[in-house]
Amino acid sequence: MGEPIRDIHDLRIEILRLRELREEQGTALSKRFNSPSALFSTIFSLFPKSGSSSGEKGSGFFDQDIVGMLSRFIIPFTLNKTIFRHSNFIVKTLVGIISQKASHFISEDSVAGIWDKITSLFKSKTARPTPAHRGVPAFSEAS
Secondary structure, X not given: OOXXXXXXXXXXXXXXXXXXXXXXXXXXXXXXOOOHHHHHHHHHHOOOOOOOOOOXXXXXXXXXXXXXXXXXXXXXXXXXHOOXXXXXXXXXXXXXXXXXXXXXXXXXXXXXXXXXXXXXXXHHHHOOOOHHHHOOOOOOOXX
8 A cells, every 4th residue: 555546647557556466466376276285285274283393383374273173163063952952042142152262272282181181090090909009908718
C-alpha cells in the first residue's frame, strides 16, 4: 500500500503491479502443487511437529498438531451424541465452545504422556511382589 491513486496513470501502474504480483504468486503456488510429493509436503507443513529440537511447536497454518486438530471435532461430537443427547442447542453450543478451548491442551505429547502413565500403572499392577517378598513369611507345609 504505497501512494494513493490520484489519476488514470496511477491506476494503470497499480493494475500492472497487481498483475505482476498475481503471476508471481501463481508461479509460486503451482510449484507447491505440481507433484504428489510437493502436495503432501504442503499439507504436512500445515501441521507443526511436536517435540522439535528447539522446544517450539513450529510455525504452521494451524497452531496445533494433528491430534489437537482432531480433538477439536471429536470431543464436542462425542459429548453431544452421548451425555448431552437430548439437550437444547444452547447447551450443545456451550459444549462445543468449551471443548474447543479444552482441545488446546490436547497434543501428541499430552496423549503420549497419559498413555505412558496408563501403561506403567498396568505394569505395576501385574508386577506385584508376592507376600514372601514383602517380608511376610511364606506358608510352610511342615507347620
